[in-house]
Amino acid sequence: MSDAILETALSTRRAFAARGWREWSGTMMLLALITRAKATAWLLIFPAVTLPIWIIGSERGWLAEQILPRPADVLHTLNEMLASGELAQHVGISLLRVLLGFAVGAGAGLALGAAMGLSRRVDDHVRPLFTAIAQVPALAWIPLAMLLLGIGETLKIVVIAKAAFVPVAMNTSAGIANVPRALVEVGETFRFSPLQMLRHVVLPGAVPPIFTGLRYGLTHAWIALVSVELLASSEGLGYLLVWGRQMFWLDTVLVAMIVIGIIGFASDKLLAAVEARLQRWRTDGV
Amino acid sequence: MASENIATPSATTALRRGLVLPLLLLVAWEIGSHSGLVNPQFLPPLEKVAGVAWQEVANGELPHALAASLKRDLLGFALGAGVGILVGLLLGLSSIADRIFTTWFNGLKQIALLAWIPLISLWFGFDEAAKIVFIALAASIPVILNTVEGVRSTSTKLREVGEVFRFSGPQLVWSLYLPAATPSVLTGLHLGLIYAWLATIGAEYFMAAGPGIGGLIIAGRERFEMALVMLGIVVVGLVGFIVDRSASAIEHRLVRWRNV
Numbered sequence: 302m303s304d305a306i307l308e309t310a311l312s313t314r315r316a317f318a319a320r321g322w323r324e325w326s327g328t329m330m331l332l333a334l335i336t337r338a339k340a341t342a343w344l345l346i347f348p349a350v351t352l353p354i355w356i357i358g359s360e361r362g363w364l365a366e367q368i369l370p371r372p373a374d375v376l377h378t379l380n381e382m383l384a385s386g387e388l389a390q391h392v393g394i395s396l397l398r399v400l401l402g403f404a405v406g407a408g409a410g411l412a413l414g415a416a417m418g419l420s421r422r423v424d425d426h427v428r429p430l431f432t433a434i435a436q437v438p439a440l441a442w443i444p445l446a447m448l449l450l451g452i453g454e455t456l457k458i459v460v461i462a463k464a465a466f467v468p469v470a471m472n473t474s475a476g477i478a479n480v481p482r483a484l485v486e487v488g489e490t491f492r493f494s495p496l497q498m499l500r501h502v503v504l505p506g507a508v509p510p511i512f513t514g515l516r517y518g519l520t521h522a523w524i525a526l527v528s529v530e531l532l533a534s535s536e537g538l539g540y541l542l543v544w545g546r547q548m549f550w551l552d553t554v555l556v557a558m559i560v561i562g563i564i565g566f567a568s569d570k571l572l573a574a575v576e577a578r579l580q581r582w583r584t585d586g587v
Numbered sequence: 588m589a590s591e592n593i594a595t596p597s598a599t600t601a602l603r604r605g606l607v608l609p610l611l612l613l614v615a616w617e618i619g620s621h622s623g624l625v626n627p628q629f630l631p632p633l634e635k636v637a638g639v640a641w642q643e644v645a646n647g648e649l650p651h652a653l654a655a656s657l658k659r660d661l662l663g664f665a666l667g668a669g670v671g672i673l674v675g676l677l678l679g680l681s682s683i684a685d686r687i688f689t690t691w692f693n694g695l696k697q698i699a700l701l702a703w704i705p706l707i708s709l710w711f712g713f714d715e716a717a718k719i720v721f722i723a724l725a726a727s728i729p730v731i732l733n734t735v736e737g738v739r740s741t742s743t744k745l746r747e748v749g750e751v752f753r754f755s756g757p758q759l760v761w762s763l764y765l766p767a768a769t770p771s772v773l774t775g776l777h778l779g780l781i782y783a784w785l786a787t788i789g790a791e792y793f794m795a796a797g798p799g800i801g802g803l804i805i806a807g808r809e810r811f812e813m814a815l816v817m818l819g820i821v822v823v824g825l826v827g828f829i830v831d832r833s834a835s836a837i838e839h840r841l842v843r844w845r846n847v
Contacts, residue, residue: 343686368710425604430612437824438785440701440792444808445816449629527699531793539702546705554705562698569697 367549378552379559392560395526395537398454402461403522407515410466414473414514418507424474431470439464439525443532452533457526464525465518472514476507512579516572523565631814639814648803653822655798656787659715663722664783668776671727675734675775676760679768692731700725700786704793715797718790725786726779733775737768770842777834784827800826 352372358364359371366374382388413431417424439460450456480503488502530539538557545553613633619625620632627635643649677684678692703724711717741764749763765772791801800822807815 340686343683344690346687347691422604425601426608429605430608433609433824436828437820438788438827440785440788441804441820441823444792444804445813445820448808448811448813448816524699524701528701528789531701531704542702542705546709549709551706551709554709558698558702558706561702562694565697565699566694 367551370552370555375552375555378550379556382553382556388556388560391536391538391541391557392564395530395539396564398457398530398537399461399519399522399526402458402526403465403519405458406462406465406522407469407518409462410469410514410518411473411511413466414470414511415477417470417474418477419503424478434463435467435471439521440528443529447533456533457529460529461522461525464521468517468521469511469514472517473507473511476510476514477503479510480506509576509579512576516569516576519568519572520565523568527561628811629813631817636814636817639812640818643815643818649818649822652798652800652803653826656791656800657826659718659790659799660722660783660787663719663786664726664780666719667723667726667783668730668779670723671730671775671779672734672772674727675731675772676738676764678731679735679738680760680764689735696728700728700782701789701793704789708794713794713796717794718787721790721794722783722786726783729778729782730772730775733771733778734768737771737775738764740771741767773838773841777831777838780830780834781827784830788823 355369355372359366359369379388413427417427417431442463443456443460446456446460450459484502484506485498488498493501526537527539527542530537531543534540534543538561541557542554545551545557616630617633620627620630640649678689679685704721707717707721707724711720745763745767749759754763787799788801788804791799792805795802795805800819804816804819804823807813807819
């Protein structure tokens with residue numbers, strides 16, 4: 302008898318609890334939605350104020366078209382360049398250059414950085430010269446590289462590779478050299494072979510900083526691409542900027558800038574996500 | 588690997604090792620350019636580079652260009668740093684400004700800096716004003732980011748002190764948030780100096796009116812004077828190095844009071 306009462310009481314409570322939970326989570330979702338909507342509304346204030354001024358200003362000719370084209374013109378140019386495949390062609394060439402240059406520079410940076418991190422002797426020999434080369438930004442090397450290599454594809458690849466090389470080599474050597482001594486000693490106790498040491502001790506500790514180096518390397522490669530295409534190119538996004546500038550086509554300039562920003566943003570976000578994943582893997586694994 | 592890392596060789600060993608590669612490189616350079624193995628137009632002998640350097644200093648060309656570049660650099664930096672600190676304070680202190688602008692700022696920041704040059708030169712021309720605007724833009728970005736971070740990281744304890752003393756708005760900013768944010772702001776200014784120097788070279792490449800180190804390098808390339816280009820590159824690297832080191836020294840000095 303008393304058992305039955307207890308049973309009923311318990312089940313009622315469970316039912317209430319479940320409903321309460323559902324209601325609670327529903328409320329939370331609604332709240333999250335509202336927060337999101339609010340954030341978006343705040344975000345829209347800026348364009349909501351500036352766009353009408355831009356539209357009215359350009360319609361009434363407050364500023365010359367070469368100074369500020371109508372937003373509709375920019376959109377029109379964007380659509381036209383998308384439809385004709387012109388934009389895709391420039392973007393494709395720029396991306397190909399970045400990837401090639403990055404692959405060369407990051408590969409060399411990984412190799413040199415690993416050698417510097419693993420051997421004190423190599424580090425001592427290479428470090429001063431490396432620092433001297435790293436000290437001069439890729440931008441300053443471009444005219445010298447233009448004299449040596451001409452203005453062909455080799456120039457672009459070399460300049461982009463140099464830009465990617467420096468941060469990759471720096472972070473790789475630091476990442477490997479900073480693997481905790483205690484871990485290395487554990488490996489020595491187990492009499493690990495050099496290969497085992499590399500695989501089980503050095504790499505797990507050094508992968509996150511190495512990846513940070515790769516991320517910086519790609520960012521620098523992208524910036525170097527824009528610089529080298531601005532200075533010496535007949536295709537690509539940087540060339541589009543120069544060309545638009547020469548023709549006084551501000552809409553083309555703006556389209557190129559927007560595309561450069563979007564690609565920079567997307568690649569940064571992508572690499573940040575991979576990096577966060579790697580960090581998690583590291584804390585899970587160790 | 589490990590055993591090598593335990594035995595730390597003395598500083599003299601490191602120095603001796605560090606000199607090997609540069610010396611080899613210089614010797615190869617000399618042999619290459621004198622023996623005619625490498626076209627001396629591509630690789631002028633060292634003494635020729637030194638000669639050009641001496642000549643450029645003696646005729647006043649180099650000091651003139653360097654002074655013009657540094658003036659531009661510092662003017663642009665001062666403008667960018669000032670605006671950057673103000674914008675950083677605004678974004679860091681006002682949640683309304685933060686909600687309206689921060690996302691847009693982060694988006695604009697993704698545009699590679701040099702990509703602004705065509706737009707800026709369309710708006711401001713090719714002369715001094717355009718260059719300084721570009722340098723200021725470059726310097727302001729790290730200053731803004733670090734000021735925001737510094738203001739946001741002001742401890743709640745300090746904020747409470749401000750409340751207890753019933754500080755007014757400007758008092759709060761001046762005697763509470765700014766001092767608390769100082770280390771972070773200094774980091775931003777340091778980065779801003781580095782960015783500004785890079786932007787100075789970029790501005791002089793693309794808006795090649797008036798004297799400057801960047802203009803010197805571009806002129807050297809156009810006249811195919813490798814020695815002049817090399818000289819310019821060395822000067823750019825040296826100035827960058829000196830600016831970076833002095834900024835570090837000033838930063839350490841200014842932040843030292845925090846540890847006392």
